[in-house]
Amino acid sequence: MSIVRYGIIGIGNMGSAHAQSLLSEIKGAELTAVCDIREERLKWAEEQLPENVRKYSTPKELFESRNMDAVLICTPHYDHPALAIEAFQHGYHVLVEKPAGVYTKAVQQMNDAAAQSDRKFGIMYNQRTNPLYQKLRDLIQSGELGEIRRTNWIITDWYRSQNYYNSGGWRATWAGEGGGVLLNQDPHQLDLWQWTTGMMPKRIRAFCHFGKYRNIEVEDDVTAYVEYENGATGLFITTTGEAPGTNRFEINGDNGKIVVEDGKLTFWRLRTPEPQFNAEFTGGFGSPECWKCEIPVQDGGEEQHKGILRNFTNAILHDEALLAPGEEGIKGLTLSNAMYLSAWTDNWVELPLDSDLFYEKLMERVKNSTFQKEASETITLNVKGTH
Amino acid sequence: MSIVRYGIIGIGNMGSAHAQSLLSEIKGAELTAVCDIREERLKWAEEQLPENVRKYSTPKELFESRNMDAVLICTPHYDHPALAIEAFQHGYHVLVEKPAGVYTKAVQQMNDAAAQSDRKFGIMYNQRTNPLYQKLRDLIQSGELGEIRRTNWIITDWYRSQNYYNSGGWRATWAGEGGGVLLNQDPHQLDLWQWTTGMMPKRIRAFCHFGKYRNIEVEDDVTAYVEYENGATGLFITTTGEAPGTNRFEINGDNGKIVVEDGKLTFWRLRTPEPQFNAEFTGGFGSPECWKCEIPVQDGGEEQHKGILRNFTNAILHDEALLAPGEEGIKGLTLSNAMYLSAWTDNWVELPLDSDLFYEKLMERVKNSTFQKEASETITLNVKGTH
Numbered sequence: 190m191s192i193v194r195y196g197i198i199g200i201g202n203m204g205s206a207h208a209q210s211l212l213s214e215i216k217g218a219e220l221t222a223v224c225d226i227r228e229e230r231l232k233w234a235e236e237q238l239p240e241n242v243r244k245y246s247t248p249k250e251l252f253e254s255r256n257m258d259a260v261l262i263c264t265p266h267y268d269h270p271a272l273a274i275e276a277f278q279h280g281y282h283v284l285v286e287k288p289a290g291v292y293t294k295a296v297q298q299m300n301d302a303a304a305q306s307d308r309k310f311g312i313m314y315n316q317r318t319n320p321l322y323q324k325l326r327d328l329i330q331s332g333e334l335g336e337i338r339r340t341n342w343i344i345t346d347w348y349r350s351q352n353y354y355n356s357g358g359w360r361a362t363w364a365g366e367g368g369g370v371l372l373n374q375d376p377h378q379l380d381l382w383q384w385t386t387g388m389m390p391k392r393i394r395a396f397c398h399f400g401k402y403r404n405i406e407v408e409d410d411v412t413a414y415v416e417y418e419n420g421a422t423g424l425f426i427t428t429t430g431e432a433p434g435t436n437r438f439e440i441n442g443d444n445g446k447i448v449v450e451d452g453k454l455t456f457w458r459l460r461t462p463e464p465q466f467n468a469e470f471t472g473g474f475g476s477p478e479c480w481k482c483e484i485p486v487q488d489g490g491e492e493q494h495k496g497i498l499r500n501f502t503n504a505i506l507h508d509e510a511l512l513a514p515g516e517e518g519i520k521g522l523t524l525s526n527a528m529y530l531s532a533w534t535d536n537w538v539e540l541p542l543d544s545d546l547f548y549e550k551l552m553e554r555v556k557n558s559t560f561q562k563e564a565s566e567t568i569t570l571n572v573k574g575t576h
Numbered sequence: 577m578s579i580v581r582y583g584i585i586g587i588g589n590m591g592s593a594h595a596q597s598l599l600s601e602i603k604g605a606e607l608t609a610v611c612d613i614r615e616e617r618l619k620w621a622e623e624q625l626p627e628n629v630r631k632y633s634t635p636k637e638l639f640e641s642r643n644m645d646a647v648l649i650c651t652p653h654y655d656h657p658a659l660a661i662e663a664f665q666h667g668y669h670v671l672v673e674k675p676a677g678v679y680t681k682a683v684q685q686m687n688d689a690a691a692q693s694d695r696k697f698g699i700m701y702n703q704r705t706n707p708l709y710q711k712l713r714d715l716i717q718s719g720e721l722g723e724i725r726r727t728n729w730i731i732t733d734w735y736r737s738q739n740y741y742n743s744g745g746w747r748a749t750w751a752g753e754g755g756g757v758l759l760n761q762d763p764h765q766l767d768l769w770q771w772t773t774g775m776m777p778k779r780i781r782a783f784c785h786f787g788k789y790r791n792i793e794v795e796d797d798v799t800a801y802v803e804y805e806n807g808a809t810g811l812f813i814t815t816t817g818e819a820p821g822t823n824r825f826e827i828n829g830d831n832g833k834i835v836v837e838d839g840k841l842t843f844w845r846l847r848t849p850e851p852q853f854n855a856e857f858t859g860g861f862g863s864p865e866c867w868k869c870e871i872p873v874q875d876g877g878e879e880q881h882k883g884i885l886r887n888f889t890n891a892i893l894h895d896e897a898l899l900a901p902g903e904e905g906i907k908g909l910t911l912s913n914a915m916y917l918s919a920w921t922d923n924w925v926e927l928p929l930d931s932d933l934f935y936e937k938l939m940e941r942v943k944n945s946t947f948q949k950e951a952s953e954t955i956t957l958n959v960k961g962t963h
Contacts, residue, residue: 348863476735
């Protein structure tokens with residue numbers, strides 16, 4: 190194979206952006222098919238996409254056309270796992286948009302289907318191409334920071350107005366989207382939180398506020414406290430209600446602290462690791478000598494979605510290692526599922542998550558959701574500059 | 577009265593530093609008496625303090641000498657309320673070191689005694705003289721920030737080695753000190769958290785780790801989540817175990833956000849208040865125009881303890897308003913008491929605090945404390961540069 194033929198399922202906000210990339214910017218990739226169940230999006234495709242890109246009105250038609258090697262799933266979140274499973278069954282490689290799904294129970298089934306297939310499976314965690322977080326992961330995984338003691342991510346710069354939420358009837362509903370800021374805005378941070386540190390919590394206590402700042406039924410404000418196996422603690426603080434908000438990720442370890450903020454990575458590095466200093470220090474007040482190190486981060490942060498498309502294409506063509514294996518999508522989703530469950534039960538949630546219990550609690554909310562699929566009107570937003 | 581004669585009870589770390597200030601640097605103040613139950617500290621006083629400063633070996637002798645107008649209480653925390661009550665009963669003005677005490681039940685009795693007295697009552701909240709926090713309070717209280725939505729104080733730059741804890745047998749024990757980082761290091765921040773914002777939480781969920789980094793029986797790592805009456809949330813994160821740690825206080829409001837860090841105050845000010853922007857915005861993505869404003873903070877941050885001594889002296893002499901009224905000491909202590917209680921009960925704690933329940937739970941720990949008063953050895957540390 191010298192070229193990967195892609196079919197995109199769902200050509201709304203993200204799908205249409207990826208279509209443009211696949212048409213012109215990804216070496217070794219070709220867009221050969223798209224599919225959308227919405228007439229107005231198919232009409233858009235007829236008008237805007239080349240004639241040789243086939244247009245289908247259902248995933249079934251697309252799957253059966255065999256007019257591609259790989260499918261890129263850009264539908265509403267709920268449909269990701271079922272479509273991925275069907276794609277694997279048809280023998281396609283699968284690249285799924287984030288989040289992996291809405292609840293881990295379905296995502297585990299998707300992972301099982303991937304495991305039984307010999308096709309490639311990727312997830313659009315484009316922030317893994319960001320040199321800032323690659324460097325952070327490098328400093329942690331190589332041992333520069335030492336054993337981690339605390340993680341603290343304030344990610345509150347997701348401002349969304351009421352009018353944004355009004356732009357799609359499915360938005361910010363339990364039935365239509367399955368969650369709010371955790372599910373729509375934060376999947377990347379929830380992934381990076383565990384990918385850069387290499388640690389998943391062992392238990393979570395979260396405080397979610399639902400429709401606090403906007404007339405929506407899902408959460409728009411979350412504070413989550415976690416504890417890790419090694420004794421470290423962590424915080425994840427997020428909202429769509431604040432302006433201008435903050436994006437600051439601090440990680441403390443035996444050898445100092447790292448802060449990622451404003452596109453910069455700063456490492457306050459102890460000359461002597463803290464445990465050693467503590468063992469040897471004979472004074473009263475006093476602390477280890479600390480150097481403020483500005484860590485160089487390479488350019489190239491513009492790759493993002495295109496970086497993932499390139500990597501996935503090369504994985505198929507040349508067996509290049511996947512930067513974001515699809516199976517890892519369940520990790521970030523486990524974190525957000527656990528946060529909801531903690532808030533709903535007003536209690537600790539232990540990991541591994543009880544995925545049946547979460548599914549049950551979610552379905553209670555879906556049942557009472559205000560969202561009605563028939564009645565909803567959807568506006569396609571320009572997502573340039575968003576993730 | 578043209579001069580206030582001070583007696584200091586407890587001339588250990590802080591008491592001896594205040595003695596030096598009162599001897600030479602506070603206009604209108606005079607040091608006329610000191611008292612300490614420890615022989616080695618009295619010996620120090622005999623050798624280091626002028627002859628006209630009377631030395632007593634018990635508070636009783638000092639109180640009965642009538643050789644002063646005001647007493648400054650610098651004993652271990654547990655003794656603050658009882659000594660203050662006795663001082664009021666003898667008709668003295670009272671300035672108490674922080675914290676106000678160890679448990680609010682006793683501190684409420686101290687406040688009651690103060691209310692029944694016509695003497696001045698102050699607390700050594702010297703950080704209230706810090707122009708940085710005065711300016712922060714000004715921006716909030718004057719309405720510049722608008723309604724508060726979130727407070728987030730990361731105050732983890734309290735590094736203390738094992739050797740520091742070993743310097744006094746009373747240190748970091750339930751019986752000797754009554755707490756750890758919350759009670760010894762954080763009283764100023766716990767005060768400023770509520771003093772600058774003007775808000776006390778309505779409920780608290782805290783996660784305290786006891787002896788996590790050091791061989792001590794009290795807490796050295798705390799994460800506390802709070803909710804306020806107006807719907808705002810807050811976080812207070814503290815430890816003595818990290819180096820170099822962080823001191824960053826972020827407050828978000830309707831008009832933007834303020835960050836106090838590295839001795840600077842930055843106000844990200846929205847041109848249009850967020851609620852108004854949200855009501856008027858008709859686009860998809862988009863957020864209020866925001867100006868990064870560097871707020872000038874006047875010099876003079878060196879006043880600190882001397883500032884409080886000056887203010888308290890002027891309050892007695894000229895009825896100057898107290899910057900830190902003693903009655904307000906109960907607020908910060910309520911916060912730390914509530915954090916312990918939440919951790920001990922692994923549950924929410926509602927305010928007003930159940931002070932009897934807290935006292936009961938504390939006494940269980942005191943009973944099992946490793947600290948034995950007789951056996952302890954104490955080293956006086958140089959507290960220059962600490963608070």
